[in-house]
Amino acid sequence: MEVVQTIAELRARIKTYRRNNDQTVGFVPTMGFLHDGHASLLQKARSQSGLVVLSIFVNPLQFGPGEDFERYPRNEEQDLAVAEAAGVDIVFMPSVDEMYPTPTRTTVSVSEVTTRLCGASRPGHFDGVATVVSKLFHMVQPDQAFFGLKDAQQVAVIEQMVQDLNLPVEIVPCPTLREKDGLAMSSRNVYLSVEERQQALVLSQSLQQAKTFIDNNVSGSFTSEELQRLVSKHIQTAPLAVIDYVEVLSYPTLEPFEHSHSITTLIVALAVKFGKTRLIDNLILQVRK
Amino acid sequence: MEVVQTIAELRARIKTYRRNNDQTVGFVPTMGFLHDGHASLLQKARSQSGLVVLSIFVNPLQFGPGEDFERYPRNEEQDLAVAEAAGVDIVFMPSVDEMYPTPTRTTVSVSEVTTRLCGASRPGHFDGVATVVSKLFHMVQPDQAFFGLKDAQQVAVIEQMVQDLNLPVEIVPCPTLREKDGLAMSSRNVYLSVEERQQALVLSQSLQQAKTFIDNNVSGSFTSEELQRLVSKHIQTAPLAVIDYVEVLSYPTLEPFEHSHSITTLIVALAVKFGKTRLIDNLILQVRK
Incomplete structure (x- = not known):
């Protein structure tokens, strides 16, 4: 495994690989502090690609004022161990100056897909995501790029960008990984106090209740509002939970719907704050017809 | 020379070329109605590249409401003859539906570089340019792309985009070609009546006067306003000329300056309407120190 810090070195190594191999290049862009969710993306990339490239870059452009850019958790040593274990070939760890040598213009x-959910709660966030991911795609020029569906809206944004800008890359969405008790894996979970960590279980529980509600609904007939209320109500049983949003939208368009009759797949997406920590989670479900 | 209409076919042909050759791919994106200015870009590309790709696409995204998208001149047969003569390998002529199968999101x-000049006169124009050029770059993946300096602000926008987004392409700016009497070559010249065509000579003449003024200015000391006034005054000798803008800016930053002491290179840029026809021209000059 090679660790490179500069774009020039990254390009040179990938160029050499391409010159000598006909296999594909798989890419996993991350902000580091890697957990098993990231590891599952790397393993997927490993199983499908000749060369696996991991990037670790906490992108200032996608953090708003007052968000957690400064304190976002970092652990280079652990990240390299996770990468090594997953069989990564190249780790790209650029500095902010390497990525943005001049203020980007x-x-x-x-x-559209950014008007709701985190797009509404975090103005400018997805501009920062789309911009940095397009930069990284231009540097790595991968055949496939692997993204976790915990950030379902991010996946929708990247897929839309790739389609609209004709980027020559295939986006591979991968399932959310969860702790044994159901909490979705996230680098931000480390912020939680013991009490917050315990109460944060309402997130995955509420999504499970939504699933049970739909499974038990023999007619397959319900409104998005019913589902939204059910989920919100359960989250509110946690005294420390402050709901940012709970939304039930059609998937993958991320558009509102009134009645389950009008859609085939839905997403229940939520963002909830525990103290200073904002967690997101979601569940994507087929609607029975 | 091969003429292709679909992105899939374009990609396939370039991929085949890349697989069998180590030479570079040169790209000239145009809106067609090719004149000697375009031909000079194609010849430059031919002299530097193994494969020369020309695109012809009148991009609706870069025309504002009330602009000349509908009546923009087209002549496929003549374009193909110009391309053939210049030694083009692949002509990419997509339909609007091929480029925008769904409304782009x-x-x-x-x-910054878009705040003045045509960026101010034509809101949204350079978003349309940057978006379509990035799409075309993703389709062709050229080593070099050739652009005419008559559209100096467009070159600045593309260079900024390439730098900021790390696009793996080298931008090659090429000098403006002129008719014998000095008029800058443009597909839009065909709109001009005989009288307008005659009066349009004030554009290149006024730029020549600016050059003479600087050449004769032994101290090398002048203000941008002096130069701007000189140019505007000459343009106004043409009764049919309606000035959109005449600006004197530092180059390539396209920022205003007061005094020649503070800069090394300047651009005199102008946009002038004759009836419905809007023409642009510019001159880039070193300042003596």
Whole structure:
């Protein structure tokens, strides 16, 4: 496994690989502090690609004022161990100056799929995501890129960008990994106090209740509002939980719907704060017809 | 020379070329109605590249409401003859539906260099340019792309985008070609009446006067306003000329300056309407120190 810090070195190594191999290049862009969720993306990339490239970069552009850019958790040593164990070939760990040597004047913006959920709660966030991911795609030029569905809206944004800008890369969405008790894996879980960590279980529980509600609903007939209320109500049983949003939308369009009759797949997506820590989770479900 | 209409076919042909050759791919994106200015870009590409790709696409995204998208001149047969003569290998002529099968939700925007000149006169124009050029770059994946300096601000926008988004392409700016009497070559010249065509000579003449003024200015000391006034005054000798803008800026930053002491290279850029026809021209000059 090689660790490279500069774009020039990254490009040179990938170019050499391409010159000598006909196999594909798989890419997993991350912000580091890798957990088993990231590891599952790397393993997927390993199983499908000749060369596996991991990037670790906490991108200032996608953090708003007052968000947690400064304190976002970092652990280079552990990250390299996870990468090594997953069979990564190249780890790209650029500095902020390497990525943004001058203030960027170019922004990639995706509309529509960004109007709701985190797009509404975190103005500018997805511009920062789309811009940095397009930069990374131009550096790595991968055949496939692997993203976790815990960030379902991020996946929708990237897929829209790839389609609209004709980026020559296939996006591979991968399932959310969870702790044994159901909490979705996230680098931000480390922020939680013991009490917050315990109460944060309402997130995955509430999504499970939504699933049970749909499974038990023999007619397959319900409104998005019913589902939204059910989930919100359960989250509110945790005294420390402050709901940012709970939304039930059609998937993958991320558009509102009234009645289950009008859709085939839905997403229940939520963002909840525990103290200073904002967690997100979601469940994507087929609607019985 | 091969003419292809679909992105899939374009990609397939370039991929085959890349697989069998180590030479570079040169790309000239145009809106067609090719004149000697375009031909000079194609010849430059031919002299530097193993494979020369020309695209012809009148991009609706870069035309504002009330602009000349509908009546923009087209002549496929003549374009193919110009391309053939210049030694083009692949002509890519997509339909609007091929380029935008669904309404695009992704926009590439460049700030700062777009605040003045055509960026101010034509809101949204450079978003349309940056977005379509990034799409074309993703399709062709050229080593070099050739652009004419008559559209100096467009070159600045593309160079900024390439730098900020780390696009793996080298931008090659090429000098403006002129008719014998000095008029900058443009597909839009065909719109001009005989009288307008005659009066349009004030554009290149006024730029020549600016050059003479600087050449004769032994101290090398002048203000941008002096130069701006000189140019505007000459343009106004043409009764049919309606000035959109005449600006004197530092180059390539396209920022205003007061005094020649503070800069090394300047651009005199102008946009002038004759009836419905809007023409642009510019001159880039070193300042004596």
